[in-house]
Amino acid sequence: MVRALVLIGLFTLMLAKSQAEYNVIELHLIIENRGIYLLSPVVQSPLEVQVRSPQESRRLLFSYESILSLEAAFSSPPQGAENIEWFYDGRWFVKRNGFWEQQELELKAATPTEVGWLKAQLDKLFKPPLELVDFPQQPALPPLRYDPEPGAILYSTVWIRPAEAASLELPRLLGIIPVKLGGLRPRGGWLGSPAEVEHLWREFGLSNPPKTNPSSAVGFYFSGLRNESFRAKVLDMKLEAEALQAVLELESSEARSPEMTGVLLVFETPRRATLQVADSKGNILGTYR
Secondary structure, rough: OHHHHHHHHHHHHHHHHHHHHOOOOEEEEEOOOEEEEEEEOOOOOEEEEEEEEEOOOOEEEEEOOOOOOEEEEOOOOOOOOOOOOEOOOOOOEEEEEEEEEEOOOOOOOOHHHHHHHHHHHHHOOOOOOOOOOOEEOOEEEEEEEEEOOOEEEEEEEEEEEEEOOOHHHOOEEEEEEEEOOOOOOOOEEEEOOOOHHHHHHHHOOOOOOOOOOOOOOEEEEEEEOOEEEEEEEEEEEEEEEEEEEEEEEEEEEEEEEEEEEEEEEEEEEOOEEEEEEEEEEOOEEEEEO
């Protein structure tokens, strides 16, 4: 019993130490020609500080999960820094190996509260499509001065801009979904309307079909059912001239499964093209027009 209490105490101490590693998150937003400091406290207890920026000085009271913003002079985003690119057209996509994969927005050095605040502001400031570049732990604006100093500060930069033409041309992966219906044969092709997307979803026993862009072409690939534990990952997806090439990494176990399984890949492109699906070894899995 005593040993268990000691272990619980040590775990609580370690958790408190990890949570208190940073006292303030300082998110630098660059929105076209505007700079904004977004400040969020991490500590639970209220913290009152005098904050001095290059443009103003303000007395601020931090309370847990509050968000405070200060205007700043425009600055360029970090150069040569590791970054994560996002695309927004009413849905969020993250860039993976040259294509967009649908995923809810996450920022590496921000709290969920800050992400929610940012998403709400973007809907007011921009009409999609737009791009957002996340530079984890990379400051862009001049550092703020705090009195008293709050302790460790986590810096990060987010750069927001209208979407560039090249980004609009990239394929968008809407999902790669495990399925238990659909038949044994692999197949693929293009869907002509949201009604056809809904029909495909019902055919595979799925609910909540993806929201699609009316101006985009919607395609799919079905692996066929197998009686083994089976899953797939998209390694690459490129739209070149009149051909869309998708490369999949297929993983299956040698043990037989009592249940037939397969995967359904659904994607969008700016236009229809010949769809060619291959595995990571270069074997062609199917060609569809």
